[in-house]
Amino acid sequence: MILLVVSSCSRSISNSSSSPVKNYPETALGWKLGAQAYTFNRFTFVDAIRKADSCGLKFIEGFPGQNIGGGIEGKMDFKMDAAKRALVLAKLKEKGVTIYAFGVVGANSPEDWRQxxxxxxxMGIKTITSEPKESDLPLISKLCDEFDIKVAIHNHPNPSHYWNPDIVLAAMKGQSSRIGSCADIGHWVRSGLDPVECLKKLEGHVFHSHMKDLNEKGNKAAHDVRWGTGVSNIPAVIAELKRQKFSGMISAEYEYNWNNSGPDVAASVVFFRGALK
Incomplete structure (x- = not known):
């Protein structure tokens, strides 16, 4: 792993990293545009914060197992102690970046779910992205209500259990209203599904999204491309989220060009904000 090697994403971004979030066009819609730290998984979490900030993104979704970095030993882990949590929060505050979500993550026991x-x-995290066992959902439902935290069920491609939105809808039936969907646009496309139709099925239950544009539909080996240049029809996805009055975080999760994805993420952010305008 390459540590502490950080470059600027792009000079083409209209908003500098110091710009207040309220100046971004998505803010008026209640959208938190940010990065899934997995986009920068060749680097540390502190690097991911810096990279997200340099792309004009003020929110981040952490993922379990990433080295923390920045002089803090250990990995991003929900079992970290209070002292380490405080150090991580201080690193976020330095860049004015908010950790809004965490995942994709699960737990193996009721005690671990509570932890x-x-x-x-x-940490102030609002949404957990997860692919839990359906048998765990009644417990998770109670924890969602107790802690006032949402759980967004994530979809990996077919044959992953939650690959189809119909399965997600059936799983959440009868559970807390704080259990919904983490709509992974790219994985739907890999499964040969139309992301706009999937969003329509999940209307009222989309809490979070992993935004991806891919070079090919119906192929698990398809790779990310800059938003607006692939087959995911990102403008139509944005329009559908607006129609549904979506409110939550949209994570840029760019799983290609791993060692230098910053310029691609930055260009995608510019496209996204331009589409909103």
Missing amino acids: LFTFCKA
């Missing part, structure tokens, strides 16, 4: 929610509450 995950306790960690997220302490």
Whole structure:
């Protein structure tokens, strides 16, 4: 892993990293445009904060297992102690970046699920992205209500359990209203599904999105491209989220060109904000 090697994403971004979030066009819609730290998984979490900030993104979704960096030992883990949590929050504050979500993450016991929610509450995290066992959903439902934290069920491609929105809808039936969907646009496209139709099925239940544009539909080997240049029909996805009055975080999750994805993310951000205008 390459540590502490950080370059500017792009000079073409109209908003500098110091610009207040309220100046971004998505803010008026209640959208938190940010980065899934997995986009920068060849680097540390502190690097991911810096890279997101340099792309004009003020929100981040952490993922479990990433080295923290910045002089802080250990990995991003919901079992970290209070002292380490404080150090991570201080690094976020330095760049004015908010950790809004955490995932994709799960737990293997009721005690671990509670520890995950306790960690997220302490970090100010609003949404957990997860692919939980359906048998765990009644427990998760109670924890969502107790901690006032949402769980967004994520979809990996077919044959992953939650690959189809119909399965997600059936799983959340009868559970807390704080259980919904993490709409992974790219994985729907890899499964040969129309992301706009998937969003329509999940209307009222989309809490979070992993935004991706891919070079090919119906192929698990398809790779990310800059938003607006692929087959995911990102403008139509944006229009559908607006129609639904979506409110939550949209994570740029760019899983290609791993060692130098910053310029691609930055260009995608510019496209996204231009489409909103």
